[in-house]
Amino acid sequence: MIMEEARFHGRGGQGAVTAAEILAVAAGLQDKHSQAFPFFGVERRGAPVMSFCRIDSKPVRIHQQVYEPGYIIILDASLINANITKGLKQGGKAIVNTKKTKEELASQLGLAPANVFVVDATGIALKNLGRPIVNTAMLGAFSKVTGIVELDSVKKAVQQRFPAKLAETNVKAVEDCFNQVK
Amino acid sequence: MTETIEGSAAVAHVVRNCEPDVVACYPITPSTHIAEDLAKMYANGEIKKYITVESEFSAISAIMGASAAGGRSFSTTSSQGLALMHEAIFAAAGLRLSPVMCVANRALSAPLNIWNDHEDTIAERDSGWLQIYCETNQETVDAIPQAFKVAESAYIPAMVCMDGFYLTHAVEQIDVPKTEMIRSYLPKFKPFARLDPENPVSIGAYAFPADYQNFREDLHRDLIASKAKVRKAHDEMAKLTGRSYGDGLLEQYRMEDADYIFMGLGSVMGTAKEAVDRMRAKGEKVGALRVRCFRPFPGEELAKALAGKKSVAVFEKDYSLGASAPMYAELVEALYQKPEAPVLSSFVGGLGGKDMTVENVESLLAKIKDAKRHSEWV
Structure with a gap:
């Protein structure tokens, strides 16, 4: 396989870093090589955070940020500005947590509707977790849209990360996002 | 496992x-x-x-x-x-x-x-x-x-x-x-x-x-x-x-017939290996040399590894302010009056997380092909 690169956009406290880490674990469960790491401005709740995940069939040896992702995952649509799609590969896909339609987001992001995927992850998180933490849920959407990691791997990675009860509600959020992403 | x-x-x-x-x-x-x-x-x-x-x-x-x-x-x-x-x-x-x-x-x-x-x-x-x-x-x-x-x-x-x-x-x-x-x-x-x-x-x-x-x-x-x-x-x-890292002191990557060498410390050298592979695919005679053990400084070992090479880009994420880049200065000392010593250039970068990319490494290797001595903050 050619190395896949994903970039997560969120705010401090929303779990963008954890999302990239769980994705790396999920890839590892499929005997792939992966590398997840964060980049942020200040270590504060609410501040914009980026995190990266690389997935490859061979060991990842580069240690640099992701500049040309094949996928961007936007946990918080209020972060959308002219720079958010920067470097996104030709034909690259954006997965957005929003109540808006695919077409509305496509126009906001300046991308073709075919490359934009939307899901109300906040609603799903509130229903399942009782809190608007969407990071795990969005990995369900990532699995459905990209097929790079299987739903089962994401669920197993979530179960490894959290204590049993918390894992259970997060897995439900993952499944809901997998089923509802459009 | x-x-x-x-x-x-x-x-x-x-x-x-x-x-x-x-x-x-x-x-x-x-x-x-x-x-x-x-x-x-x-x-x-x-x-x-x-x-x-x-x-x-x-x-x-x-x-x-x-x-x-x-x-x-x-x-x-x-x-x-x-x-x-x-x-x-x-x-x-x-x-x-x-x-x-x-x-x-x-x-x-x-x-x-x-x-x-x-x-x-x-x-x-x-x-x-x-x-x-x-x-x-x-x-x-x-x-x-x-x-x-x-x-x-x-x-x-x-x-x-x-x-x-x-x-x-x-x-x-x-x-x-x-x-x-x-x-x-x-x-x-x-x-x-x-x-x-x-x-x-x-x-x-x-x-x-x-x-x-x-x-x-x-x-x-x-x-x-x-x-x-x-x-x-x-x-x-x-x-x-079953895992080794050069000889424990230095790690040489595609150095055998290389003329131009990128030398450095730490994780940037994984990025450098990718750059070397990309340039090798285009027929460029480049290699990478990683100093794994900085203290004790492997001066004699470096002189041997670099003998006969044309030019070396010494990349460091540090500087002795008011003087020069420490590893570069120590390499100069190690190679002083040695036969077949290459031209040595000093590049300082990556300070405070300034990202060093594959393309950045390639551009430094391209720069030292003139076999002149460069000293730059990149």
Whole structure:
């Protein structure tokens, strides 16, 4: 396989870093090589955070940020500005947590509707977790849209990360996002 | 068997598996997760003693005391934390103690910055400690048992340097050496002298002018001689794990017929290997040379590795302000009046997390093809 690169956009406290880490674990469960790491401005709740995940069939040896992702995952649509799609590969896909339609987001992001995927992850998180933490849920959407990691791997990675009860509600959020992403 | 875990977590696991007698840490980004994970292990009864100290100065003091009492001791820190330890860092080496410290490399203030470069550990290069710079998390977890082995047999403290965030916060596939393997590899620490209330001795007594310099010269000579121990510790572990990192001192990548070489420390060298492969695919005769062991400095080994090459780009994430780049200056000294020495260029970059990409490495290798001497901040 050619190395896949994903970039997560969120705010401090929303779990963008954890999302990239769980994705790396999920890839590892499929005997792939992966590398997840964060980049942020200040270590504060609410501040914009980026995190990266690389997935490859061979060991990842580069240690640099992701500049040309094949996928961007936007946990918080209020972060959308002219720079958010920067470097996104030709034909690259954006997965957005929003109540808006695919077409509305496509126009906001300046991308073709075919490359934009939307899901109300906040609603799903509130229903399942009782809190608007969407990071795990969005990995369900990532699995459905990209097929790079299987739903089962994401669920197993979530179960490894959290204590049993918390894992259970997060897995439900993952499944809901997998089923509802459009 | 590999598992997908964070570099910091992997370091904490391997430290626990080395069965230290005393761990003492004061958390500072980006080394914090190592300190936190070790504290959790202590709470779970997996580590004999973990001291929650009130500053980095106390952390280094505690592990020095533990080492002087004959205990295997460990700490971790970064940047300002290491700088606060500075006074005791020199004393730890002068006292011929054997603690190991994992430094998560980070820029020094000011301005405040939490990201990676090598200013913090390079500022301690004159202290008498061993310094191993790791390219990957796998190498870091393999280097820690090696560091204990060298430190405890050479009576020289050791720093294992891992790049902050690029390694500490990277979640990837890592095989952490298990306790059984480490037991077969790393003998118990039995120093020739130790603090013992039953048999009192004095360690670190006053030295008059007639003696002081002799102690310092001894330390220097022993540090240079420890190159053989670094290689041996590396080779012995390579036999157990199947993983090797050059000869333990230097790692040469596609150097055999190369004319133009990119030389550096740490995680950027993985990026450099990718750049070398891309340029080789276009027929360019380029290679990469990684200095794994910076202290003791492998000057003779570098002169041999670089003999006959046309030009070298020495890349460093540090600088001796008001002078030049430290590794570059030391390489110049090592190659002075040597036959077949290449042209040496100095490039300083990556300070405070300024990202160094494959394309950046390629452009430096392209730049030195004129075989002229460059000196630039990039």
